[in-house]
Amino acid sequence: MTDLISSDWQELDANNTNPSPNGVQGGYSPSQVAPILRTIRGAMKRSYVQQNPVYTTSGTGNAFIVTYEQAPQGYSKGIIYSFFTDRANTGPATLNINSLGTRNIVHRDGSALTANQIKAGGVLLVVFDGTNFVLLSAVNHDLKLTGAFAVDGSTVWHAGNDGAGSTLDADLLDGQHGSFYQDASNINAGTLSDLRLPATMSGKTFTGGITLNGTSGETSLTMNGPSHTTIAHNLNGILRGKSVYNATNQTIGWELFNSSGAGVRALTFRESDGLLSLQGTISSTGAITAGGNLKAGGDSGAVYGADGNITGTMWGGALTTWLANNKVSKGGDTMRGALTIEANIEFIRGGTKRYIHYDGPNGNIGFLTTAGGWSFRVDNGNTVYGGNGWTLGTDGNLYMPWAGKYLSTAIYDTANERGLAWRNDALANVSNTVGAFPVGGVGSTVFAQYIPGGSVGAGAYVDGVNLRTAGSSTGGSSSVGGTVLGGTWMCTGMINGSIVFTTFRRVG
Numbered sequence: 001m002t003d004l005i006s007s008d009w010q011e012l013d014a015n016n017t018n019p020s021p022n023g024v025q026g027g028y029s030p031s032q033v034a035p036i037l038r039t040i041r042g043a044m045k046r047s048y049v050q051q052n053p054v055y056t057t058s059g060t061g062n063a064f065i066v067t068y069e070q071a072p073q074g075y076s077k078g079i080i081y082s083f084f085t086d087r088a089n090t091g092p093a094t095l096n097i098n099s100l101g102t103r104n105i106v107h108r109d110g111s112a113l114t115a116n117q118i119k120a121g122g123v124l125l126v127v128f129d130g131t132n133f134v135l136l137s138a139v140n141h142d143l144k145l146t147g148a149f150a151v152d153g154s155t156v157w158h159a160g161n162d163g164a165g166s167t168l169d170a171d172l173l174d175g176q177h178g179s180f181y182q183d184a185s186n187i188n189a190g191t192l193s194d195l196r197l198p199a200t201m202s203g204k205t206f207t208g209g210i211t212l213n214g215t216s217g218e219t220s221l222t223m224n225g226p227s228h229t230t231i232a233h234n235l236n237g238i239l240r241g242k243s244v245y246n247a248t249n250q251t252i253g254w255e256l257f258n259s260s261g262a263g264v265r266a267l268t269f270r271e272s273d274g275l276l277s278l279q280g281t282i283s284s285t286g287a288i289t290a291g292g293n294l295k296a297g298g299d300s301g302a303v304y305g306a307d308g309n310i311t312g313t314m315w316g317g318a319l320t321t322w323l324a325n326n327k328v329s330k331g332g333d334t335m336r337g338a339l340t341i342e343a344n345i346e347f348i349r350g351g352t353k354r355y356i357h358y359d360g361p362n363g364n365i366g367f368l369t370t371a372g373g374w375s376f377r378v379d380n381g382n383t384v385y386g387g388n389g390w391t392l393g394t395d396g397n398l399y400m401p402w403a404g405k406y407l408s409t410a411i412y413d414t415a416n417e418r419g420l421a422w423r424n425d426a427l428a429n430v431s432n433t434v435g436a437f438p439v440g441g442v443g444s445t446v447f448a449q450y451i452p453g454g455s456v457g458a459g460a461y462v463d464g465v466n467l468r469t470a471g472s473s474t475g476g477s478s479s480v481g482g483t484v485l486g487g488t489w490m491c492t493g494m495i496n497g498s499i500v501f502t503t504f505r506r507v508g
Contacts, residue, residue, distance in 0.1 A: 006073060009043070046070055053123045056084040062093040063102065064118075071098035077130040082123065082137075089118040093132050096128065104132045445505050446491070448485065456495040456502070464489055465506060 008022040014341075020028065021035035049055060050067060059065035066083050081097065092112035096102045105113055105126060118124060125137035149156045180186055192371070233241035242255045253268030265326070294304040302312030315322040345356040358365045364377045378384050384392040389401035400406040448467040449455050464485035476486070485504075493502030 042070070046072070051080050051082055053082045053084050057086050057124075059096075063103075064089075064093060064095050066095065066097045068098055072100065075103070075128050077128055080127045081124065081133070082125045085118050085120065085122050087118075088120045089113055090114050090115050095117060101289050103128070105135060106132045109133055167285050241362070273442055365508055442487075442508060444505050445503055446485065446489075447501060447503055448489075449497050449501050453500075454495075456491045458491055458494055460491045461507070462489050462491060462504065464506075 006022075008018045020032050021039040024036055038183075046068070050072070053068055055068060057064040057066055059382065064085065066081070071081075075097070081095075091114065093105045094102045105118075105124075107113070110132075115134075123137060124135070126133035127136055128134075149158070159332055228244060228246045230245075231243040232239055233243075239261050240257050240259075242257070243253075244255065245252045250271035250371055252265060252267045252271075255263055256265040258264050271413050294301045296304075302310060302314075311317060312319075325362040347354045348358075354367060356365075356367060364374070364379050367374070367377070382394050389399075391399040393399075399405075400407060400410070403410055446467075446469050448469045450462065451466050451468055456462065464487045467485045467489060469485065488508035489504040490507045491502060492505050497500050
């Protein structure tokens with residue numbers, strides 16, 4: 001099939017020479033002419049139904065579909081399509097012709113359609129621009145213009161170009177914008193009536209004095225405010241005083257400022273309870289009499305009561321209660337109750353000072369020298385420390401600085417030395433080790449060799465299968481060949497590279 005958009009249709013008659021039916025070469029028989037004529041008629045009909053509203057759209061929502069009896073060969077830039085629409089759009093719309101692909105329907109400026117710009121039963125005229133279908137028809141559609149709109153060079157007024165600065169005479173009154181008449185400084189003729197003066201004003205500054213004349217009775221200056229009212233007193237532009245009524249706190253007061261504008265004094269009365277509050281020091285040459293309590297530091301501060309009692313956070317409440325719970329009673333030479341001391345307890349005798357000190361953060365308590373060093377202390381783990389470096393732990397072990405070791409270590413070392421000497425004496429004087437150290441039950445002692453070899457320290461536990469008693473022992477030498485032991489044994493001597501026999505005590 002060939003169509004008007006096909007390349008084998010040429011604008012110049014002489015160029016349409018392709019073989020039948022896509023052209024005319026001449027010399028045809030009557031039977032060859034018919035296909036050419038049918039092709040021409042089909043192409044013309046297809047062009048007609050595409051450019052005239054013959055077909056009606058289908059589809060759903062904003063996706064419009066046109067299905068021609070014979071599908072176009074494809075979308076081609078510049079081809080115009082016209083058709084009836086079966087429904088209105090509700091937003092941006094698309095068009096798909098004979099499943100050649102969905103393309104957007106847009107305005108000439110490329111913007112998407114808005115609701116109801118396509119009407120049900122209306123005629124839509126679009127042209128394919130190579131990417132989208134551009135809307136050409138304006139029948140039954142909202143008219144949309146871009147750019148300036150003028151008639152014979154004069155700008156047409158519309159809602160988008162009105163107001164001050166539009167330069168349109170339609171916005172002017174006697175050549176002036178409305179803002180001109182909003183500026184009172186432009187009133188340059190006549191006298192304003194009192195009726196034209198506002199009943200209320202805000203944010204105004206008056207220079208010179210203001211005189212209030214009353215006709216009879218009281219003359220007053222009234223100030224209204226949503227939460228508070230203020231009268232400020234400035235001197236050469238610096239705030240020096242202020243009268244304030246605060247509706248939130250129900251107080252009225254006066255504030256005094258220094259030459260730098262910083263507040264230095266304030267005096268307030270409170271409506272609810274008549275409280276008089278003064279910021280700063282009270283200076284009086286006579287007595288100050290209060291009909292109620294005296295307070296310092298505001299409502300939550302300390303209170304000096306009419307009965308002489310003082311209440312404040314320092315005492316955790318009333319001073320009388322604090323004294324009852326914290327004082328130490330004295331009867332004769334006996335102190336009863338707890339005595340709390342924040343600092344050291346100091347002892348002086350013969351000009352020499354000593355202190356009992358508690359170090360709260362570290363939990364140490366003990367004696368301090370004049371220089372501040374500990375001479376004796378106990379830490380929070382109950383370990384005792386002596387001034388010359390000795391300590392006594394909670395396990396009863398004593399560290400001896402003169403020996404450079406703990407008492408348990410010293411005893412252990414001495415036991416090892418004694419055990420080695422005792423073992424050498426035994427080897428020299430005992431002829432039959434097995435007889436001298438009979439293998440028995442728990443608590444019995446033997447002289448044996450550790451079969452696996454290596455070192456065994458005093459106090460180490462050994463399985464009896466790894467021990468063998470000496471077969472004989474004479475003059476300090478021993479030979480293997482005795483009994484293999486059972487049970488569990490503790491080394492009471494020592495075995496190393498030079499000592500292979502030692503004593504073991506059965507413990508299990």
